[in-house]
Amino acid sequence: MSKGVTPKSEDYARWYTDVITKAEMADYGPVKGTMVIRPYGFSVWDSIKDAFDSRFKETGHVNAYFPLFIPKSFLSKEADHVEGFAKECAVVTHSRLKSAADGGVVVDPESKLEEEVIVRPTSETVIWSMYKKWINSYRDLPLLINQWANVVRWEMRTRLFLRTSEFLWQEGHTAHASEKEAVDETLKILDIYKEVAESVLAIPVLTGLKSEAERFAGAVDTYCIEAMMGDKRALQAGTSHYLGQNFAKAFDVKFQNENNREELVYATSWGVSTRLVGALIMVHGDDKGLRLPPQVAPNQVVIIPIIKTEEDLKTIEDYVIPFTTALKNSGIRFQIDSRLKMSPGFKFNEWEMKGVPIRVEVGPRDMENKTLFCARRDTGEKQPIALDDAPKKIETMLEEIQSNMFNQALQFREKNTFNINDYDAFKTQIASGGFIRCGWDGDPASEAQIKNDTKATIRCILADGKTKNLTCVYSGKPAKHEVIYAKAY
Amino acid sequence: MSKGVTPKSEDYARWYTDVITKAEMADYGPVKGTMVIRPYGFSVWDSIKDAFDSRFKETGHVNAYFPLFIPKSFLSKEADHVEGFAKECAVVTHSRLKSAADGGVVVDPESKLEEEVIVRPTSETVIWSMYKKWINSYRDLPLLINQWANVVRWEMRTRLFLRTSEFLWQEGHTAHASEKEAVDETLKILDIYKEVAESVLAIPVLTGLKSEAERFAGAVDTYCIEAMMGDKRALQAGTSHYLGQNFAKAFDVKFQNENNREELVYATSWGVSTRLVGALIMVHGDDKGLRLPPQVAPNQVVIIPIIKTEEDLKTIEDYVIPFTTALKNSGIRFQIDSRLKMSPGFKFNEWEMKGVPIRVEVGPRDMENKTLFCARRDTGEKQPIALDDAPKKIETMLEEIQSNMFNQALQFREKNTFNINDYDAFKTQIASGGFIRCGWDGDPASEAQIKNDTKATIRCILADGKTKNLTCVYSGKPAKHEVIYAKAY
Numbered sequence: 004m005s006k007g008v009t010p011k012s013e014d015y016a017r018w019y020t021d022v023i024t025k026a027e028m029a030d031y032g033p034v035k036g037t038m039v040i041r042p043y044g045f046s047v048w049d050s051i052k053d054a055f056d057s058r059f060k061e062t063g064h065v066n067a068y069f070p071l072f073i074p075k076s077f078l079s080k081e082a083d084h085v086e087g088f089a090k091e092c093a094v095v096t097h098s099r100l101k102s103a104a105d106g107g108v109v110v111d112p113e114s115k116l117e118e119e120v121i122v123r124p125t126s127e128t129v130i131w132s133m134y135k136k137w138i139n140s141y142r143d144l145p146l147l148i149n150q151w152a153n154v155v156r157w158e159m160r161t162r163l164f165l166r167t168s169e170f171l172w173q174e175g176h177t178a179h180a181s182e183k184e185a186v187d188e189t190l191k192i193l194d195i196y197k198e199v200a201e202s203v204l205a206i207p208v209l210t211g212l213k214s215e216a217e218r219f220a221g222a223v224d225t226y227c228i229e230a231m232m233g234d235k236r237a238l239q240a241g242t243s244h245y246l247g248q249n250f251a252k253a254f255d256v257k258f259q260n261e262n263n264r265e266e267l268v269y270a271t272s273w274g275v276s277t278r279l280v281g282a283l284i285m286v287h288g289d290d291k292g293l294r295l296p297p298q299v300a301p302n303q304v305v306i307i308p309i310i311k312t313e314e315d316l317k318t319i320e321d322y323v324i325p326f327t328t329a330l331k332n333s334g335i336r337f338q339i340d341s342r343l344k345m346s347p348g349f350k351f352n353e354w355e356m357k358g359v360p361i362r363v364e365v366g367p368r369d370m371e372n373k374t375l376f377c378a379r380r381d382t383g384e385k386q387p388i389a390l391d392d393a394p395k396k397i398e399t400m401l402e403e404i405q406s407n408m409f410n411q412a413l414q415f416r417e418k419n420t421f422n423i424n425d426y427d428a429f430k431t432q433i434a435s436g437g438f439i440r441c442g443w444d445g446d447p448a449s450e451a452q453i454k455n456d457t458k459a460t461i462r463c464i465l466a467d468g469k470t471k472n473l474t475c476v477y478s479g480k481p482a483k484h485e486v487i488y489a490k491a492y
Numbered sequence: 493m494s495k496g497v498t499p500k501s502e503d504y505a506r507w508y509t510d511v512i513t514k515a516e517m518a519d520y521g522p523v524k525g526t527m528v529i530r531p532y533g534f535s536v537w538d539s540i541k542d543a544f545d546s547r548f549k550e551t552g553h554v555n556a557y558f559p560l561f562i563p564k565s566f567l568s569k570e571a572d573h574v575e576g577f578a579k580e581c582a583v584v585t586h587s588r589l590k591s592a593a594d595g596g597v598v599v600d601p602e603s604k605l606e607e608e609v610i611v612r613p614t615s616e617t618v619i620w621s622m623y624k625k626w627i628n629s630y631r632d633l634p635l636l637i638n639q640w641a642n643v644v645r646w647e648m649r650t651r652l653f654l655r656t657s658e659f660l661w662q663e664g665h666t667a668h669a670s671e672k673e674a675v676d677e678t679l680k681i682l683d684i685y686k687e688v689a690e691s692v693l694a695i696p697v698l699t700g701l702k703s704e705a706e707r708f709a710g711a712v713d714t715y716c717i718e719a720m721m722g723d724k725r726a727l728q729a730g731t732s733h734y735l736g737q738n739f740a741k742a743f744d745v746k747f748q749n750e751n752n753r754e755e756l757v758y759a760t761s762w763g764v765s766t767r768l769v770g771a772l773i774m775v776h777g778d779d780k781g782l783r784l785p786p787q788v789a790p791n792q793v794v795i796i797p798i799i800k801t802e803e804d805l806k807t808i809e810d811y812v813i814p815f816t817t818a819l820k821n822s823g824i825r826f827q828i829d830s831r832l833k834m835s836p837g838f839k840f841n842e843w844e845m846k847g848v849p850i851r852v853e854v855g856p857r858d859m860e861n862k863t864l865f866c867a868r869r870d871t872g873e874k875q876p877i878a879l880d881d882a883p884k885k886i887e888t889m890l891e892e893i894q895s896n897m898f899n900q901a902l903q904f905r906e907k908n909t910f911n912i913n914d915y916d917a918f919k920t921q922i923a924s925g926g927f928i929r930c931g932w933d934g935d936p937a938s939e940a941q942i943k944n945d946t947k948a949t950i951r952c953i954l955a956d957g958k959t960k961n962l963t964c965v966y967s968g969k970p971a972k973h974e975v976i977y978a979k980a981y
Contacts, residue, residue, distance in 0.1 A: 030622060030625065030626075032559035032561075032622075033559075033563050033566070033618060033621050034559060034561040034562065034563055034609050037560075037561055039558050039559065040556055041556055042554035042555065042637060045554075045555050046555070049555065065531035065535070066531065066534050066535070066538065067528070067531045067534045068529040069521070070522075070523060070526035070527065070658055071526075071560075071611075071644065072521075072523040072526055072582075072644075072657070072658065073522070074522050074523055075589065076597075078589065079595065079597045085589075085597060089589040089590065089597055090588050091587070091588070092587065092588060092589050093561075093586075093587060094584060094585065094586040094588075094589065094599050094603075095582045095583060095585075096584075096586065096599065097582075097583040097585065097608075098580070098581065098582060099578065099579050099583075099646070100564065100567065100574075100610070101578065102578075108564060108565075108567060108578055110564075110583050110585065110608055114583075119586075119599055120523050122584065129522060132522050133519060133521075136519065137519075142833075148531060152642075153641075153642065155560065155561075157587040169559055169560050169561065171557065344631075
């Protein structure tokens, strides 16, 4: 096990970092808080990106790119917004270095900027300063823009993919002529987020509103998708905000409506980030490493020839040609691991670590029997399959793996979600983890007290919550909402 | 003409900015030197990106992502590199803002960083600090990594797409076990750059080496693709660098070769940027606005119904269904401009400004005749085509437009490229523009003197240059190289 990962049960945080490092998903960058996304991890992110991007485009959104740098003054134009972000802003103050006596470089004091600029923590302010120029009439609305970009929120406690100073994300920023349209947009995006999380990432999510304490700085309403990780903690996996007219007010963005009257524009913003890669790892990974749902796996199938010599390899490569041709034609991503100096056992471990959904072994006996030997990463099941049938079988198997992984995660979440009415029981349960479904009286004070006592927060106010006869788990008063409490990342 | 652009002949720089603004390609950002890429411009960039990305992948490259922030000390590890970039670096010195008495925000002095970080102007240093960790043996080589990212080089003189503080690009960074392999890689990428420029962007380019004065800071050799703009000036459209062992030395990156001996790694880096969008505009645009080569046009065809009422529109939409279905099946990007309140004339101008390759008009007469009326943006030719034949005709026409635009640009460049041996003639010609093909004695002093006298620089040392009987245009000495001189962006 020297090359394996720390078992989950022993130290979840170390297990997580081990998997990321050994599967070559990411690495720490040289500046504290930064991350390098390695090719294998980036390929997963690219698949996630494509899944979202195609759905955004289908629903009428277009991509654009706004500047990384924002005038410092912009941040304070929206009162809540500055509260939320001022404490974690990278600030650019100079524009030049010069040689130092010791041969290194120092900041050239003469290059001090007149007004400091901040590195975007999110782009509402810079985007709404542009919308001010672009929006005049109802004919310019709705404006449905998304951008894929890097953002910076200064962090000292790095956790790869989950908490880094810089991360990659998409941020949608839309402008509408009415409140209804903007709210509909917020919810439409929430649906897309849920659909991609569940059908592409195989991660079941709960959806609902955030409480005021957890709301985005500058939003009227924040909706979220919330998932349970393998250690039973919650992860906010995406948020969709209805911003009302807050940013339109801050940047004075008005439009002429159909009756020639000036009105403030209604806004939404929404984002998912490379955090989702962290979620993937934590929801599906096991003590052998990553397990990737077929839809985002860089290789869906890896073929391992059981070989000793280059000649053996050639024979096997010929043998699998009809199989690989069929895979290629069905658009299945595969790789033949033909490295001669590594043993099959070494390769098995490596591809298990990398979470490839199906491993296909081919050796002399398989060639005799006209079969391939097939191992599923999700269940560990192994079986020979007839060479002729293989492409079809593999295709079906990939679908089964995708849905099985979703079901495993769903069962895990359900097993670890508890309906609790009593605060003592609540505290006991929270200490050993899981989601608690319970009543909340709607009072920020009870929420704050629970957080203080247990570190658990309201993850979401359930959209389909039932409050009849429900009481607040803390105060015992009649519940205003049914909510999910959990400790979160 | 009040809504048109400044004629090219009147003021080329204003024409350029007018086209960008009116075609909604880009806009100025709020921080001086920054640019917003609007959806229409971004869609063009996305097509360019896809063209390169697929070719990089076909040739074995993978994408990754490295941090935006680089420790200040890294920049000075490679002596030439720091020279090249220190004077235009955005420097982050603080990580927090706090409320000011006036309700705004100020930089919190207590958040001063121990070591300032710079915003990447290019990523060699941060990437080679990681390669140090990842490369141990010849088995880890070659390492063929590319990233799509934003970079910052502080600029006060903004020119949209050509010169902005922040721009988008790809930067490839590869590591090899031998000089030969690394040089081959440099040239392979140069070929890809040329092929995409010419076959996708319809921009003819010259390829060759840069002189030492124009070489990348840290490179042994810089190869480039160089194009002629509509005002006969040159634009460096992409560069591919052979870096030798310079960065391996600076970051101590060694590998165990097949004979178990330690050796420094050989490197390349190469990049193209959003500058190419500027090149597209300047090479192909005319006084009516943009002209986009079909391969990168967001809409290859725009269909304009000649209508008065919503009923007219419905009839025409029905009429074109077989046509649009066929376009969709052939993967041709098109749009029906069904806006009711705009006149056809307004729409014609707008789509001409946006450079859509083919405009299809459909009115009552066309319906009677079972035709569509078709106008080419590149030549202005107009003709009716039979509805039945239309999809096939359009497909052929798009190919013709693509190659015609390339040929137009090639002819323009050839017409404005002059073989000159005499320095007086050189000076006269440079004053009125164009490329000068001539001899260079290889002496940096003659190059410097020419730059001083005329502002022209060596754009590239021609790979296929002929030096037999050629003399240096400046010194009259025997030429070492045949080169292209021009004034450049």
